Amino acid sequence: MSDAMDAVTRSDHDAPAATPSTVSVEDRAALHRGAPAGEPLLAATDLVAGYLPGVDILNGCNLVLHPGELVGIIGPNGAGKSTLLKSLFGLVPVRSGTVTLGGEEITNLRADHLVHRGVGFVPQTNNVFPSLTIEENLQMGAYQAPRRFAERFAFVADLFPTLGERRRQRAGSLSGGERQMVAMARALMMEPTVLLLDEPSAGLSPVRQDETFLRTRRINKAGVSVVIVEQNARRALQICDRGYVLDQGRNAYSGPGRELMHDPKVIELYLGTLATDVEDAAAARRESAAQDPDAS
Ligand SMILES: Nc1ncnc2c1ncn2[C@@H]1O[C@H](COP(=O)(O)OP(=O)(O)OP(=O)(O)O)[C@@H](O)[C@H]1O
Numbered sequence: 001m002s003d004a005m006d007a008v009t010r011s012d013h014d015a016p017a018a019t020p021s022t023v024s025v026e027d028r029a030a031l032h033r034g035a036p037a038g039e040p041l042l043a044a045t046d047l048v049a050g051y052l053p054g055v056d057i058l059n060g061c062n063l064v065l066h067p068g069e070l071v072g073i074i075g076p077n078g079a080g081k082s083t084l085l086k087s088l089f090g091l092v093p094v095r096s097g098t099v100t101l102g103g104e105e106i107t108n109l110r111a112d113h114l115v116h117r118g119v120g121f122v123p124q125t126n127n128v129f130p131s132l133t134i135e136e137n138l139q140m141g142a143y144q145a146p147r148r149f150a151e152r153f154a155f156v157a158d159l160f161p162t163l164g165e166r167r168r169q170r171a172g173s174l175s176g177g178e179r180q181m182v183a184m185a186r187a188l189m190m191e192p193t194v195l196l197l198d199e200p201s202a203g204l205s206p207v208r209q210d211e212t213f214l215r216t217r218r219i220n221k222a223g224v225s226v227v228i229v230e231q232n233a234r235r236a237l238q239i240c241d242r243g244y245v246l247d248q249g250r251n252a253y254s255g256p257g258r259e260l261m262h263d264p265k266v267i268e269l270y271l272g273t274l275a276t277d278v279e280d281a282a283a284a285r286r287e288s289a290a291q292d293p294d295a296s
Contacts, residue, residue, distance in 0.1 A: 032254060033256075034242045034256040036069070041067045041069075041194060042194050042227070047061045047099070048095045049061075049087040049092050049093060050083075056249065060249075061246065061249065063084065067193075068220075068223070070226045070240050071226070072228050072229075073227065073229045073244050074236060074237065074244070074270065080246055085197075085227065088119075089114055091121075101118070106119075118192050118193040118194060119193075121187060121198070122186075123198055124198040127180070127183035130171050135167040135168065137171050138163070138185055140186065141186030145190060152190075156185040156189065159188070159218060159219065176203055177211060184216075193225060194227070200230075201213065216239060233271055237261045241257060242254065242257060243256075247269075252270075
């Protein structure tokens with residue numbers, strides 16, 4: 001095993017599927033390699049969950065988020081990343097396993113109850129009300145505490161000045177990156193302690209993606225613990241304290257973000273394709289430019 005592989009734990013990829021009754025305490029620590037000591041703020045233990053009866057998408061997933069952490073979930077298409085996030089927020093039924101927040105069980109609690117308890121969720125799509133203004137969207141986010149609107153609006157406008165400057169603009173007229181900003185700000189209106197972000201960079205240009213990652217980091221630095229699901233694995237790992245690699249609804253690897261980024265196995269299995277995609281796209285652009293030099 002290389003040094004890098006020593007640094008990053010392969011959870012159960014080569015091993016037979018772990019079930020709740022067979023996971024030892026030592027293995028549990030390895031599932032969350034690099035996690036700080038102490039009680040986690042949010043913990044998912046052995047989650048089995050799915051959308052359709054009899055079809056499990058998560059086959060025993062584990063995740064912990066400690067206070068102040070920014071934790072990423074990466075993995076191939078269809079691995080169950082978004083499903084894990086949604087199951088934390090009560091949007092996909094958990095069939096077995098538990099989710100706890102501050103030590104209290106919140107498994108399958110309704111989303112509005114979770115918001116009340118300090119969990120915010122930003123969906124990947126349809127995450128703003130297009131016919132409403134920015135300000136009205138943010139009011140919707142604060143509907144459980146309307147009297148705190150002014151104070152919370154000042155907080156998000158400080159984080160994202162554009163939103164304050166353009167508060168009367170309809171969300172439907174905003175760019176994808178600006179809508180993403182509104183969606184994040186709306187989730188922040190209830191002063192969550194935990195923010196769950198589902199692929200916030202999806203569909204954005206590379207520049208806008210960078211802005212989204214910086215924004216995520218800024219939210220985290222402001223004291224909000226964050227779980228982020230990302231397809232842009234490399235970029236996500238750059239900003240994350242720790243990452244979980246999911247594969248086929250199970251934990252495959254975990255470790256500090258930068259260690260995962262440099263782990264040869266993770267690169268080969270989960271990050272390598274990105275490099276290939278980028279090279280393919282560059283080759284396609286060169287070919288198209290050679291065929292039609294005027295096009296750009
Ligand atoms: N609403 C749904 N109803 C039924 N099956 C679903 C639903 N949403 C997702 N799935 C299935 O669950 C599996 C995992 O999907 P999920 O979106 O969690 O994966 P992911 O890792 O986030 O993938 P991607 O990176 O492509 O978004 C897939 O096989 C998908 O088809």
